[in-house]
Amino acid sequence: MTVTDNKTGSGVAPVEMITCSIDDITITVPKGTLIIRAAEQIGIEIPRFCDHPMLHPVANCRMCLIEIEGMPKPQPACAGVLTDGMVVKTQVTSEEADTAQRGVMEFLLINHPLDCPVCDKGGECPLQNQAMSHGSGISRFEGVKRTFPKPIPVSAQILLDRERCVSCARCTRFADQIAGDPFIELFERGAQQQVAISDDTPFDSYFSGNTVQICPVGALTSADYRFKSRPFDLVSTPTACEHCASGCALRTDYRRDVVQRRLAWEDPEVNEDWNCDKGRFAFPYLEADRIKTPMIREDGELRGASWPEALGLVADKLNAARGRAAVLTGGRLTREDAYTYAKFTRVALGSDDIDFRARPSSDEEAQLLASMVAGAGLGVTYADIERAPIVLLAGLEPEEESPMIFLRLRKGALAGTTTVAAIAPWASPGFAKASGVVLAAAPGGEGQVLEALRTKSAGLSEAATGVANALSQPGAVILIGERLAAAPGAISAALALAAESGASLAWVPRRAGERGAADAGALAGLLPGGRPLNDAVARREIAEAWNISDDELPTEQGLSYPGIVEAINAHDDTIEPAEGEDAPEARIGALIVGGVEINDVPDISAFRAALAKVDFVVSLETRMSEVAQSADVVLPVAVDTERAGSYVDWEGRERPFPKVVRDSFAMTDSRVLAAVANEMDHTIGAGESGEIRREFNALAGWSGERAAAPNMTPPVSPTPAAGQALLATWRLLLDLGVLQEGEPHLAGTRRPAVARMSVGTAASIGAADDA
Numbered sequence: 108m109t110v111t112d113n114k115t116g117s118g119v120a121p122v123e124m125i126t127c128s129i130d131d132i133t134i135t136v137p138k139g140t141l142i143i144r145a146a147e148q149i150g151i152e153i154p155r156f157c158d159h160p161m162l163h164p165v166a167n168c169r170m171c172l173i174e175i176e177g178m179p180k181p182q183p184a185c186a187g188v189l190t191d192g193m194v195v196k197t198q199v200t201s202e203e204a205d206t207a208q209r210g211v212m213e214f215l216l217i218n219h220p221l222d223c224p225v226c227d228k229g230g231e232c233p234l235q236n237q238a239m240s241h242g243s244g245i246s247r248f249e250g251v252k253r254t255f256p257k258p259i260p261v262s263a264q265i266l267l268d269r270e271r272c273v274s275c276a277r278c279t280r281f282a283d284q285i286a287g288d289p290f291i292e293l294f295e296r297g298a299q300q301q302v303a304i305s306d307d308t309p310f311d312s313y314f315s316g317n318t319v320q321i322c323p324v325g326a327l328t329s330a331d332y333r334f335k336s337r338p339f340d341l342v343s344t345p346t347a348c349e350h351c352a353s354g355c356a357l358r359t360d361y362r363r364d365v366v367q368r369r370l371a372w373e374d375p376e377v378n379e380d381w382n383c384d385k386g387r388f389a390f391p392y393l394e395a396d397r398i399k400t401p402m403i404r405e406d407g408e409l410r411g412a413s414w415p416e417a418l419g420l421v422a423d424k425l426n427a428a429r430g431r432a433a434v435l436t437g438g439r440l441t442r443e444d445a446y447t448y449a450k451f452t453r454v455a456l457g458s459d460d461i462d463f464r465a466r467p468s469s470d471e472e473a474q475l476l477a478s479m480v481a482g483a484g485l486g487v488t489y490a491d492i493e494r495a496p497i498v499l500l501a502g503l504e505p506e507e508e509s510p511m512i513f514l515r516l517r518k519g520a521l522a523g524t525t526t527v528a529a530i531a532p533w534a535s536p537g538f539a540k541a542s543g544v545v546l547a548a549a550p551g552g553e554g555q556v557l558e559a560l561r562t563k564s565a566g567l568s569e570a571a572t573g574v575a576n577a578l579s580q581p582g583a584v585i586l587i588g589e590r591l592a593a594a595p596g597a598i599s600a601a602l603a604l605a606a607e608s609g610a611s612l613a614w615v616p617r618r619a620g621e622r623g624a625a626d627a628g629a630l631a632g633l634l635p636g637g638r639p640l641n642d643a644v645a646r647r648e649i650a651e652a653w654n655i656s657d658d659e660l661p662t663e664q665g666l667s668y669p670g671i672v673e674a675i676n677a678h679d680d681t682i683e684p685a686e687g688e689d690a691p692e693a694r695i696g697a698l699i700v701g702g703v704e705i706n707d708v709p710d711i712s713a714f715r716a717a718l719a720k721v722d723f724v725v726s727l728e729t730r731m732s733e734v735a736q737s738a739d740v741v742l743p744v745a746v747d748t749e750r751a752g753s754y755v756d757w758e759g760r761e762r763p764f765p766k767v768v769r770d771s772f773a774m775t776d777s778r779v780l781a782a783v784a785n786e787m788d789h790t791i792g793a794g795e796s797g798e799i800r801r802e803f804n805a806l807a808g809w810s811g812e813r814a815a816a817p818n819m820t821p822p823v824s825p826t827p828a829a830g831q832a833l834l835a836t837w838r839l840l841l842d843l844g845v846l847q848e849g850e851p852h853l854a855g856t857r858r859p860a861v862a863r864m865s866v867g868t869a870a871s872i873g874a875a876d877d878a
Contacts, residue, residue, distance in 0.1 A: 125191040130200045142184040142195055143171055153197050154208055154237045156215075156323045157275035158185035161380050162284060168215070168275045170237065172207040173197045181207040198241070205241075212242040218253045218298065219324075220270050228325035230338040234273065253298065261291060261302075262310040263855025264330055264384060265319060269301045272326040278302060278318035285381065287517055287540030288312035302326065311856055313510055313840055316387040320370055321380075330852045331388055332368045336360075345372050347754055347762035348386040349439060349619045349747050350846060353511035354756025355382045359390075359748065364768045366390050366748060377489060377756065383510040384853060385840055391849030396730045398743040399772055409741060414782075421740050422786030424723045425456060428696035433460035433671045436629050437703040438618025439846070440776060441752030442761075443799040445620060446627035446635060447777035447791065448701060454653055455780075455789040459631050459640060459665030460695065463624035464589075466617075467709040471599060472592035473630060473667060477814035479602075480614050481625040482637025482807060485759045487584055487613035493519040495584045497577040499560075499610070500529040501553050501601055503588030506537030507840045508617045509757060512586070517541045528574045530556045532835035533863055546571050550835040554597030554822025561604040575608075583610035589617055590837055596822030603820065615757040617838060623755035627803065632664035636809040640664055644811050652806055654790070671695060672710070675717040697723040701744075701776055704845055705733040727776050732845065745773035751796045832868050836860070 123138040129146050136145050141164065146153050156168040164186040172181035176194035181204055184197070198205040216238060223229045258266035276293060279302065283289040290310045294303040304310055319327045341360040346369075348355040356372035369390055371382040401417035402409040425432055434452045436445060445463060452461045462468070492498050493515045505513035519525030520542045527543040530553045534545045546568075548556045559567055560575040567575065577583060585605050591597045605612040616622055628635035638645030640661065650657045666674060678693040698721045708714045718724055718737040726738035735741045749771040753763040774782075778794035792798055827833050841847065841857040864874065 125189060127189050127191065127193040127195065129195045130197055136189060138189075138191075140189050142173065142187040142189055145189055146184065146195075146197060151197055151199060153184045154212075154241050155185055156233060156237075156273055157277060159277055159280075159321055159380075162277065162280045165276055165280065168273055169211045170208060170215075170241075172211065173204045174201040208241045209243065212238060213247070215273050216242065216246065217248045217250075218270065219273070220252060220254075222271075222325075225334070226268075226271070226325035227328045227333055227335075228322070232325065233323040255301070258328070258333075259303075260309075260330070261304055261327070262312070262315050264388060264852040265310060265315050266328050266330050266333060267302060268326055268328065269303075271324045272302055273324055274300050275323055277321045277323065278327060281314075281318055281321060282310070282312065284521070285317075285514060285518075286312050286314040288314070291318075309856075311858075313383050313385070313506065313856075314381060314514075315856075316384045317371065317381050329368065329388075331850070336362055336367045341367060344765060344767045346747070346764040346767065347619075348382065349754065350383075350385050350389060351509055351840075352616045352619055352622060352754075352757040353378065353383075353509050354619075354754065354758070354760060354762045355386050355511060356762070357382060357386060359767050361748070361767060364770050366393055366767070377758075377760065377762075378511050379514075381511070381514060383840065384856070385510075385847065388853050389847045389850050392730070392846050393746050393748050395849045397746075397773075398728060398730055398735070398741060401743065402741040404739045409736070409738075417740055417742060418782055418786045421725055421742070421783050424739075425697055425699075425725075425783070426787050428456075428723065430457045431692065431694065431696040432456040432458050432699065433666065433695045433697070434458075434462075434629075434699045434701070435465055435668060435671065435703050436461070436463045436620075436624060436701045437465045437707060438463060438616065438621045438624070439702050440620040440624060440629075441747075441750065441796075442620070442623030442627050442755055442803070443752045443796045444701075444750075444776040445624035445629045446799055446803050447780050447794060448699075449628040449635060450653060450791050451780045451784055452629075453634075453649075453660055454655060454791050455784040455787050456699075457659075457661065459661035459663065460671055461629055461631055461665065462668040462671065463621060463629040464668055465703040465707040466589065467593045468589075468668060469592040469595065469598075470667070471595065471817040471819050472589070473632070474814060474817035475598050475602070475614060476625045476630060477633045477637065477639065478816040479612075479813075480622070480637075480759075481628070481630075481633055482635070482809050483759060484807075487586075487611045488758050488760075489515050491582065491611065492516060492584050492586070493525065495519065495525050495582045496580040497526045497528060497574065497583050499574060499578060499583075499585045500527070500531075500543075501557060501585065501587045502530075502591030502594065502597065503586055503615055504529075504531070504535055504537055504837050505586075506535070506540070507837060508588060509615055510840065512615065512757070513537055513541065516543075526574075526577060528570075528577075544570050544574060546574065549825060550833040551594045551825035552822075553591060553594050554600040555824060557597060557600035557604050558820070558822055561600065561607050578604070578608040578610045581609075583608065585610050585612045586615055587612065588615050588837075589621070594822065594825075596819045599817045599819045600822050602816060602818075613757065619754045619756075622757060622759065623753065626755055626759075626807070631667050631670075632814070635803060636806045637813060638806075638809050638811070639814045642811060645809065648806065648809075652802060666695075668708075671698070672713050672717045675721045676713060678720070680720075693722065695721060697721065697725070699725045699727070700734050700738070701727040702729075703734055706843060727779060729773075730845070742779050743773055744779055745771060745775045749773050750775045753800070830872055832864050832872055832874075834862055834864075836862070 126135045155171040166183035166186040171184040173184045174196040255269040257268045346359045355378040356374035358370040358372045403412045527541045674694040724738040726735040728735045748767040751766040781794035784791045
């Protein structure tokens with residue numbers, strides 16, 4: 108049997124098959140298959156605690172003992188490898204295996220507390236289930252069970268009840284093998300063995316919540332969920348994470364329309380069995396301090412208003428500013444809502460001034476999105492980066508900006524299949540945990556390094572030369588982050604390197620809604636599905652889908668975020684018009700803002716000035732923010748649990764999710780915009796997510812000519828002035844974003860922001876440690 112690589116078509120090593128017997132059932136499996144996995148394939152469930160399919164076998168708990176013909180005593184099925192002709196008997200057909208398993212269960216229960224009614228694991232506990240199926244109804248133990256002080260805070264999020272631990276080592280193996288954060292370990296021996304941490308080293312990990320989920324007993328519990336609910340009181344719904352572009356599948360558990368917890372949902376193609384702590388714990392914002400009614404500004408203050416009053420005012424003002432209104436959407440919208448903003452901007456506002464990138468951006472990045480990303484579908488995948496011979500990162504720190512990419516890179520590196528290289532100013536902890544090669548670059552100087560790799564210039568170090576050569580191997584991947592937009596010419600250099608080396612290239616945004624917003628056309632000059640605004644065929648298709656004529660669509664490319672803010676601030680409204688003449692109208696007369704936070708934008712002072720200066724501001728928000736406080740009208744909208752929709756992860760993979768909370772006062776952004784458009788005498792649909800998805804899917808297959816790819820070479824070198832320093836920084840995973848508000852436990856493991864500089868630079872500008 109030969110396995111073929113679907114991407115390259117090349118053959119890989121043939122898989123040797125063996126035949127064996129399990130409980131008198133003959134089975135043929137690949138050589139090297141574990142006994143416990145083969146049994147699962149034929150529907151035989153062998154009890155286990157330490158076994159987990161994503162972790163290395165250790166045979167700690169001994170619960171999976173089975174009989175193997177020819178061996179003198181029972182063997183652990185989780186660590187035993189099948190050989191050709193092997194005869195295995197599980198507890199189903201072997202009295203010896205059944206007796207061994209019952210004996211192990213009896214030993215495990217000797218010291219285990221009988222606190223199931225108050226234990227958070229009660230009702231979904233593998234120990235409970237297997238004690239019923241493989242244990243005795245009567246205990247022969249008459250001594251005193253061991254006890255420990257409880258709970259022990261392993262970290263700000265994780266609490267430990269040591270007497271419940273069965274020493275399965277799932278948590279320690281996860282921390283060491285998967286996350287690369289080996290801060291918890293099994294201490295002591297025998298009956299005193301216990302999970303513990305060093306006194307001065309907490310379990311400071313972005314992935315600590317996974318240890319709670321994979322713990323087979325109630326030893327590790329969540330500080331947030333502890334004593335909060337019972338599993339049989341919860342309704343579970345599969346959802347998608349809204350915090351970054353990794354696209355993790357989640358399970359959201361709620362009771363009485365209030366979310367109680369989130370768990371990782373198994374998705375082998377994306378997040379496997381894991382998620383990060385931000386996706387798991389950062390959900391209190393869903394209910395906290397919600398805006399429940401529209402507000403309008405009167406005498407300088409916001410007051411509550413009815414929907415008809417607010418919609419009427421918004422419609423009148425936007426009709427007066429038709430052709431001069433701009434839209435900023437931010438990165439936390441679903442693809443459906445982003446599509447409605449794009450449609451609303453072109454149809455109701457008669458404008459092309461729209462941008463979803465409320466962050467440092469560039470025209471070069473916009474060209475990349477229009478030419479290669481928007482509407483392109485699935486490109487580079489998680490599987491590609493896990494098996495790639497080399498992955499080069501530029502403008503991207505995966506552990507902070509896309510945690511699932513980090514886990515896949517680390518997995519590939521530990522397996523020996525992937526070399527991780529990063530163009531960065533210093534070796535961050537994440538790069539170190541992925542055993543990465545760091546190619547040094549000054550902040551903003553990534554483009555020069557990319558160009559040097561392309562040309563294989565004489566000055567390259569040995570490590571850089573190796574990276575340049577490796578990029579020519581089949582399956583090589585280049586991942587560029589959104590931060591590369593801040594380095595002029597760097598994106599063009601990355602594209603040129605990919606084209607010349609043959610490596611695949613993918614763009615990785617930080618926010619969950621950005622890839623979907625690009626697909627939806629929430630960007631100046633870009634219509635849905637990657638269609639250029641100035642393409643006649645593209646315009647005709649969009650006009651037909653939107654039931655308007657071609658000439659009703661804007662004809663000229665509008666302004667992106669920097670241009671919108673600059674145009675507002677550049678307008679001089681103090682000039683007195685000549686007698687008999689009207690004052691010149693501002694280029695931007697109204698601003699619609701959907702989910703943009705003041706801390707998102709690159710120049711906060713310029714954005715604040717624009718909010719204060721523009722004639723009319725509408726904010727569609729879930730809770731009061733600085734932007735909402737500056738608005739003339741605030742329209743409340745739904746959060747993720749109150750709407751159905753989808754995100755698109757960095758791969759281009761759709762991540763749909765249903766509405767979770769049924770009893771909600773809030774409308775989605777799409778429904779609010781549809782109501783505004785209706786008041787303006789324009790029709791953009793009813794704003795229903797299923798209708799929007801069907802309309803968008805009909806437009807998703809654009810195969811016409813695309814916008815030109817960026818070509819801004821050579822890259823521009825950053826040149827700080829005398830007495831200045833270039834700071835290397837990126838957004839930390841746990842930051843001060845509003846989607847983390849109300850979650851105190853996450854704040855406890857937030858990493859401090861650190862500015863790093865060389866000794867020479869520090870001396871030249873008079874900087875000192877901790878200054």
